[in-house]
Amino acid sequence: MPFSSNPHLASVTPELRQWIVDQAQAGVSAPKVLQAMLDAGWTEDVALAALEAVLTEHLQRNKPEQFENMPAIAKSDEPESVPVPDLALSGSPSFLDAGDRNVKVVMHLKLPRVVVLEGLLTPQECELMIELAKPRMQRSLTVDSQSEEGGDELNDDRTSEGMFFERGEHPVIAALEQRIAHLLGWPVENGEGLQVLHYGPKAEYKPHYDYFEPGLPSTSALLRRGGQRVGTLLLYLNTPVSGGGTTFPNAGLEIAAQQGTAVFFSFDKPHPSTLSLHGGAPVVEGQKWVATKWLRERAFH
Numbered sequence: 475m476p477f478s479s480n481p482h483l484a485s486v487t488p489e490l491r492q493w494i495v496d497q498a499q500a501g502v503s504a505p506k507v508l509q510a511m512l513d514a515g516w517t518e519d520v521a522l523a524a525l526e527a528v529l530t531e532h533l534q535r536n537k538p539e540q541f542e543n544m545p546a547i548a549k550s551d552e553p554e555s556v557p558v559p560d561l562a563l564s565g566s567p568s569f570l571d572a573g574d575r576n577v578k579v580v581m582h583l584k585l586p587r588v589v590v591l592e593g594l595l596t597p598q599e600c601e602l603m604i605e606l607a608k609p610r611m612q613r614s615l616t617v618d619s620q621s622e623e624g625g626d627e628l629n630d631d632r633t634s635e636g637m638f639f640e641r642g643e644h645p646v647i648a649a650l651e652q653r654i655a656h657l658l659g660w661p662v663e664n665g666e667g668l669q670v671l672h673y674g675p676k677a678e679y680k681p682h683y684d685y686f687e688p689g690l691p692s693t694s695a696l697l698r699r700g701g702q703r704v705g706t707l708l709l710y711l712n713t714p715v716s717g718g719g720t721t722f723p724n725a726g727l728e729i730a731a732q733q734g735t736a737v738f739f740s741f742d743k744p745h746p747s748t749l750s751l752h753g754g755a756p757v758v759e760g761q762k763w764v765a766t767k768w769l770r771e772r773a774f775h
């Protein structure tokens with residue numbers, strides 16, 4: 475595989491790459507190299523994937539005999555990549571046409587694929603969504619990974635309250651769903667119902683992946699409803715005083731929660747190499763309201 479096309483390698487600086495190769499050539503065992511990366515703050519799945527990618531690439535370029543004293547690292551079976559929603563950002567436009575209005579492009583990143591937009595909803599529309607959601611809020615659940623029916627469970631990692639809107643259930647929801655579909659080139663039918671979350675002080679959603687973990691008991695039931703999740707659009711409905719940003723720990727990225735700002739991110743395979751690990755940071759002061767649209771490969775029902 476050419477160096478530039480392996481997504482694991484994008485997170486590896488040339489210095490780190492050289493260091494990994496030097497360790498291997500000096501006969502340092504893979505677990506020791508891995509431990510050093512963990513000590514330096516890497517998460518295990520990303521460190522393993524980067525280590526494997528660097529060594530595989532090096533072996534392809536050089537003589538395998540050099541690596542005889544390097545214990546083999548188990549090859550992870552990385553799933554195939556699938557098409558994902560995306561925005562028309564070639565040519566670096568400042569605004570994008572969302573159908574019935576223009577939205578502002580704030581930033582875009584390739585890996586993880588993250589795009590920040592402004593103006594998907596007006597402040598009045600954000601307030602209306604909060605008012606519609608308020609009477610229906612309940613403590614948030616997460617997918618119960620042990621349930622073969624794809625059930626939900628209470629989880630200490632997710633101390634928010636939430637509710638789901640049906641697709642198109644109110645004109646403000648229907649218009650937002652049309653805008654999202656227009657911007658991402660992805661059918662409205664492939665979207666799950668919008669979820670609204672409310673976080674009070676200290677509430678958070680610890681880092682997680684939005685895709686369904688392959689191989690868990692719950693996954694096949696979840697996949698039957700429209701395939702994998704391949705992208706997420708988060709929309710901040712208010713502005714907390716402090717805290718409550720969305721973090722991407724493996725990219726060192728934090729998006730500040732600002733009313734009307736949207737963060738889109740995608741993952742073309744259910745794998746950490748997408749660097750799509752993300753979380754809602756604890757609210758420090760004030761409240762946080764956010765709406766989440768999860769996008770599936772196919773029509774969601």
Ligand SMILES: O=C(O)CCC(=O)C(=O)O
Nearest residue numbers: 679719720753754764766
């Ligand atoms: O609240 C946030 O910033 C993140 C929410 C989130 O990750 C989700 O709803 O999947």
Ligand SMILES: [Fe+2]
Nearest residue numbers: 682683684752
């Ligand atoms: Fe999430």
